Amino acid sequence: MRGVPRxxxxxxxxxVSVAAIAGGVVLGVAPAASAHDSLVAASPAPGDTVxxxxxxxxTFSANLLNLGAGNIVIVxxxxxxxxxxxxxxxxxxxxxxxxxxxxxxxxxxTWRAVSSDGHPVSDTYAFTYAPAPxxxxxxxxxxxxxxxxxxxTETTAPDASAPATGGIDGLTLGLxxxxxxxxxxxxxxxxxxxxxxxxxxx
Numbered sequence: 001m002r003g004v005p006r007x008x009x010x011x012x013x014x015x016v017s018v019a020a021i022a023g024g025v026v027l028g029v030a031p032a033a034s035a036h037d038s039l040v041a042a043s044p045a046p047g048d049t050v051x052x053x054x055x056x057x058x059t060f061s062a063n064l065l066n067l068g069a070g071n072i073v074i075v076x077x078x079x080x081x082x083x084x085x086x087x088x089x090x091x092x093x094x095x096x097x098x099x100x101x102x103x104x105x106x107x108x109x110t111w112r113a114v115s116s117d118g119h120p121v122s123d124t125y126a127f128t129y130a131p132a133p134x135x136x137x138x139x140x141x142x143x144x145x146x147x148x149x150x151x152x153t154e155t156t157a158p159d160a161s162a163p164a165t166g167g168i169d170g171l172t173l174g175l176x177x178x179x180x181x182x183x184x185x186x187x188x189x190x191x192x193x194x195x196x197x198x199x200x201x202x
Contacts, residue, residue, distance in 0.1 A: 078105030
C-alpha cells in the first residue's frame with residue numbers, strides 16, 4: 001500500500017503542473033484580448049494654437065481596422081461649420097483628415113476609430129486657430145464631408161462593468177478553472193483505484 005500514495009502524489013503533481021500552465025495562458029490572454037487601442041499623439045494636440053493647418057493627424061497605440069466609415073475625424077469651427085475637405089485616410093496606426101480652416105477661434109475635433117480588437121473608440125478635443133492677418137478663410141460645409149452617421153463622443157474607456165469584446169469575464173474564467181479542478185480530482189481517484197486493483201490481484 002505504500003506505493004499508492006506515492007503514485008497518486010506523483011500523478012497529482014503532473015496534472016497540477018499542466019493545469020497551472022493552462023491557467024496561466026488563460027489569465028495572460030484575457031487582459032490582452034480586452035485591451036482597446038488608445039490615442040497616443042495628435043497634431044494639432046489638444047489645447048494647441050496653430051497659425052495654419054492642412055490636416056489633422058491622429059496616432060493610435062496599434063494598427064486600426066480599416067472599416068471605411070468606422071474610422072472618421074470631423075473638424076467643426078467656431079461658426080458650427082465643418083472644415084474637413086476629404087474623407088479620413090487610415091494607414092496602420094494613423095488617421096489623417098485634410099482640412100481647410102475658416103474663421104479664427106476654437107475648433108473641435110471629434111474622432112472615432114476601430115481598434116485592432118474590433119471595438120470602436122471615440123473622443124473629442126479642441127484646439128485654437130489664430131491665422132496671420134490677411135489669411136483667406138475657407139467657407140466650410142454645413143455637415144461632415146464623409147460621415148454617414150454622427151460620430152459618438154463617448155469616452156474611449158471601456159465600460160468596467162461589462163467584459164470587453166473578445167475578453168474572458170469572471171464567470172467564464174471561474175467555470176473553466178472549476179472544470180479543471182474536477183478533472184484533476186477524477187484523474188487522481190482513477191489512478192488510486194487502478195493501483196489498488198493491481199495490488200489486490202497480486
